[in-house]
Amino acid sequence: MENSKLIFVAPYLALGCALYFIALVIYRLYFSPVAHFPGSKLTAATGWIETYYDVFKGGQFTFQLQKWHEQYGPIIRINPDEIHVSDPDFYDVAYASSAPFEKMPKWRDRFGLPGAVQSTVQHELHRSRRMTLNPHFSKKAISNFSWFIQQRMDQLCDRLLREFKDSGEVVTLNDAWGAVTADIIINYCLGFDYNFVGYPGFVAPFTRSIKELALSVHIAGHFPWFLKLLQSSPDWLVGLLNPGMKPVFNFQNEIKKQITIIKESDHEKHSTERHKTVFADILSSNLPRQEKTVARLQDEATGVVAAAIETTKTTLSVASFHILHNPGILRRLRIEWREAIFSDPEKPTCYGVAQRLPRVSKYKAIQYDTYSIPPNTPFSMSSYIQHTSSVFNDCFSFSPDRWLTTAKVASAPGREEKSLDRFFVPFSKGTRWCLGQNLAWAQLYIGLSALFRRVDLELFETEPEAISSAREYFITLPPPETKGIRVIVK
Numbered sequence: 001m002e003n004s005k006l007i008f009v010a011p012y013l014a015l016g017c018a019l020y021f022i023a024l025v026i027y028r029l030y031f032s033p034v035a036h037f038p039g040s041k042l043t044a045a046t047g048w049i050e051t052y053y054d055v056f057k058g059g060q061f062t063f064q065l066q067k068w069h070e071q072y073g074p075i076i077r078i079n080p081d082e083i084h085v086s087d088p089d090f091y092d093v094a095y096a097s098s099a100p101f102e103k104m105p106k107w108r109d110r111f112g113l114p115g116a117v118q119s120t121v122q123h124e125l126h127r128s129r130r131m132t133l134n135p136h137f138s139k140k141a142i143s144n145f146s147w148f149i150q151q152r153m154d155q156l157c158d159r160l161l162r163e164f165k166d167s168g169e170v171v172t173l174n175d176a177w178g179a180v181t182a183d184i185i186i187n188y189c190l191g192f193d194y195n196f197v198g199y200p201g202f203v204a205p206f207t208r209s210i211k212e213l214a215l216s217v218h219i220a221g222h223f224p225w226f227l228k229l230l231q232s233s234p235d236w237l238v239g240l241l242n243p244g245m246k247p248v249f250n251f252q253n254e255i256k257k258q259i260t261i262i263k264e265s266d267h268e269k270h271s272t273e274r275h276k277t278v279f280a281d282i283l284s285s286n287l288p289r290q291e292k293t294v295a296r297l298q299d300e301a302t303g304v305v306a307a308a309i310e311t312t313k314t315t316l317s318v319a320s321f322h323i324l325h326n327p328g329i330l331r332r333l334r335i336e337w338r339e340a341i342f343s344d345p346e347k348p349t350c351y352g353v354a355q356r357l358p359r360v361s362k363y364k365a366i367q368y369d370t371y372s373i374p375p376n377t378p379f380s381m382s383s384y385i386q387h388t389s390s391v392f393n394d395c396f397s398f399s400p401d402r403w404l405t406t407a408k409v410a411s412a413p414g415r416e417e418k419s420l421d422r423f424f425v426p427f428s429k430g431t432r433w434c435l436g437q438n439l440a441w442a443q444l445y446i447g448l449s450a451l452f453r454r455v456d457l458e459l460f461e462t463e464p465e466a467i468s469s470a471r472e473y474f475i476t477l478p479p480p481e482t483k484g485i486r487v488i489v490k
């Protein structure tokens, strides 16, 4: 276009854009089907408020939601399209196992794994993917694999005793737990062994890069092209834009290679002696062909492996800190372990996936009190907000005894009293609840009892801040300057 024409058209274009945005804001504030829901007008008018708290303030949106709930009540509008509820009694409705809820389409690409079970939007497609995975993560299947979990936990303890005992050398437990959990899930799913537990200082580029994947969740959630751009960029550009992500992409390529090998050969060969690996089994299942492409399985494998590591590693790390920080509890645990009456004392003060988990009811409105959430409107709750609600008395203190009482609690005066367990939701509930919770519990039980029975640890310059929830990047993280849960072996 000639310069003179451009000068003539530009003001009209600018005016057109301005009018469009004014009309959009008026629609969102006064005519949208969710216009009558309580909440900040600014956040109802534009999604950039969420971007500001998530991306520019570094994982602060979940905490801001909590403040808005204090101001506006238990049900609020948190962006132009979405409703958030903070009411522990509503959890069973929002995540009902009988409801065919879908996931929010705009989050499909935030992990760069559109073919993974956790990214699947549609209910029916999710159901078929999930049904193929479920048998591998049942209590029985995990119990059959517990020999390997025990073996890897023992390997960790052996190494701590052999290399670090009385050396004064500092070990960062977050890295050690990251190495074991990564070894366990990769062996279980794919049948190959990187032996991360043997890495110097327990630090493997791969486990560090899974953390990078978590740290990119907000950027990728708000700017879905970000991960796509990285994934399709040559190595040198990834190194320039986000070098921490390189090992994740390398791992994805490795998975691609492994799945291609399994596909082209005898599936049985790629199952270790004692168990059939998850992906060898998926390949021999009767899932339709399009579900068994290398690209789809690459997403699924990366998704399951990534979902297993940061969550379990963080829970084990937080639990370790609390146990070491409370010598009375360590003494009690050792007595219970000696007498093999392991009750349930290690539900750690940890929120699992703290970010809200949006669901969409396609055809039916969802009722909350006098509010009817219209069909196709995403609604969500957050495990962080649930676990810091008044149902959990003195929620920030580590108090295993709260799980040993049979007393029931009500979420508000006059409401039904329920056992505290009913409000405990780190693995969520419903059709999309955690696939790997039996594996996670097995690692918690076996890992914590192996470590604290066999190895005498002392915290090294680790303050409670190291396990605080200062940022939310899907899971909660402490302030960036903290150095993890550091110990020396005595």
Ligand code: HEM
Binding pocket: 117, 118, 119, 130, 137, 185, 303, 304, 307, 308, 309, 311, 312, 315, 351, 352, 353, 357, 426, 427, 428, 431, 432, 433, 434, 435, 436, 437, 439, 440
């Ligand atoms: C303490 C450890 C863990 C916690 C707190 C945790 C928590 C959760 C939560 C809250 C969800 C629901 C996410 C959503 O709605 O988007 C979830 C889903 C999932 N988790 Fe876990 N998880 C843990 C460990 C594991 C492990 C060990 C695995 C290994 C298999 C795993 C695999 C998955 C998968 C594949 C999903 C997606 C399920 C689906 O969409 O059907 N998780 N997890």
